[in-house]
Amino acid sequence: MRVGKPVKALPQPLCDYCGAKAVFARAGDESYPYRDDHGPVWVCVPCQAWIGIHARSTRHVPLGRLADAALRDAKSRLHDALEPLVAGKVRRDGVNAFEARAKAIRWVSTELGFDPLPNSIHMLTPDQCEQALGYVEAFMAARRGG
Ligand SMILES: [Zn+2]
Incomplete structure (x- = not known):
């Protein structure tokens, strides 16, 4: 890792499953996983593993x-499980849902002692x-009075 040094080269993410270099793909490319345009990945x-990029x-x-597929499914289930908490935080604190989701992930990750602490799902x-x-x-379940 060359943390802290200016790096001009594009990132080259690796696949966590096979170790191969991931390929950058946009809608319409042969390797693009979606039929519709969901942004570059x-x-x-x-x-059949992929990840989107930061907007802008x-x-x-x-x-x-x-x-x-399995991790996408797990992330989607976790996302859904967090939504009631996210909605509550948006109502209470007036933050946007994006920020509330990031905070929710950090909260769970802190509780579970994940290191390094993830910034997003x-x-x-x-x-x-x-x-x-x-x-x-x-x-x-505990909050519902179980
Ligand atoms: Zn792979």
Whole structure:
């Protein structure tokens, strides 16, 4: 890692499943995983794993790790599990949903002692994602008075 030094080269994310270099793909490219345009992604075609990039990132910085079908599913379930908490925070604190989601992920990750602390759901490993899901579900059940 060359943290702190100016790096002009584009990032080259690797696939966490096979270790291969991910390919940058836009809508219409052969390796692009969606039929419709969901924005550019880094993709590993053999693993069918991909991740989007930061909006307005001129260097195509990925949002996190490449996610295969199982991780995409786990992230989507975690996202849904957090939505009631996110909505509550938006109402209470007047933050936007994007910020509230990031805070929710940091809260769960802190509670579970993840190191390094992820900034977004896209940084979670499959294992962390499942752990977070279990934690949030137990938290919500307790809050409902279980
Ligand atoms: Zn791969």
